[in-house]
């Protein structure tokens with residue numbers, strides 16, 4: 001089936017995430033200002049709660065039946081309550097007025113058919129994700145976002161739950177600004193770049209810090225295995241993951257998968273963390289949801305099995321302004337030694353084709369270019385292949401925020 005993805009603030013990284021999970025991904029539009037769009041196909045309905053880089057997902061109208069316009073679709077719905085409808089227009093020449101006019105036109109058609117509807121006002125041509133989320137479009141019966149791109153129509157099937165991401169970021173009991181705050185969305189992207197993994201697969205983070213990757217892996221139904229050189233920080237991960245298992249009522253191994261699928265009976269707090277729609281799978285039959293221990297990634301021997309490695313490696317010290325050349329040279333050498341040492345140590349411990357996805361540092365220079373570690377020049381002889389993407393190149397795999405000196409370059413490897 002054909003889907004449209006409205007991409008997040010680092011759209012090419014989002015495209016890479018989609019390519020890792022779905023087929024036939026192509027970029028539809030990548031404007032300088034405004035939302036970037038991609039389309040893809042998937043047999044299974046994609047779950048927005050698992051995609052860190054996608055803000056909204058909509059399904060092509062023709063996938064719902066033989067409809068050539070949205071009025072035919074609305075007329076076919078078996079719903080007798082009050083409709084709540086909104087139009088998002090992502091076409092090149094779209095305007096707020098045009099989108100609103102389209103929504104009002106659909107409201108009039110519904111009225112003629114004896115149905116009442118409320119229209120979400122368009123401040124812009126596309127409805128914000130907050131507006132779609134708060135109005136529960138695509139969530140509740142009769143609450144519909146109609147999405148237009150040029151001559152094509154789509155129906156919104158999911159929007160990012162902003163509150164759930166905020167809570168997963170800010171409500172963790174143990175946080176440490178010094179090791180950096182990996183946004184949960186980026187942690188999801190790193191995990192997804194590993195490619196499709198089986199439920200219950202073990203995801204290793206050998207630089208686990210306070211455990212954001214491990215937390216997201218657990219919420220996606222994987223076993224989380226973390227190590228870190230700092231005993232203190234391993235304690236932070238332990239505390240955060242323990243809190244997660246207490247708020248999320250993970251199903252026990254005695255219950256059947258079927259009973260546990262979908263919501264898996266989370267407590268009200270867990271629902272808040274995951275989002276009311278509870279779309280992240282909690283089904284995981286293992287009793288031990290996470291393991292963390294102290295270990296130097298350049299020499300540690302990990303327990304098996306390891307199905308995928310997703311991590312944010314050592315980024316060097318936090319920086320508030322561009323470093324002088326001599327300082328940067330030392331920091332780069334230190335980071336590179338740890339990352340290369342880790343890859344060397346890991347290679348003989350994992351099976352062929354095991355995915356290894358790492359966020360590594362890149363530093364913004366006064367000329368606004370990024371100084372990278374150039375790790376990829378060396379991975380071939382360490383026993384790894386570099387994954388290629390259809391729609392983007394390695395230069396595009398960069399995650400940065402305005403004003404940040406230390407950005408993250410993402411490297412996606414497979415053991416040979």
Ligand SMILES: C[S@@+](CC[C@H](N)C(=O)[O-])C[C@H]1O[C@@H](n2cnc3c(N)ncnc32)[C@H](O)[C@@H]1O
Pocket residue numbers: 179180181182206207208209210211212213227228229230233295296297298311312313314315338
């Ligand atoms: C950027 S932080 C990772 C933060 C983490 N993503 C989180 O969620 O908090 C990098 C981590 O690498 C750890 N580290 C540095 N050198 C290491 C080494 N040789 N082996 C293992 N961990 C190391 C640091 O203690 C730090 O926690």
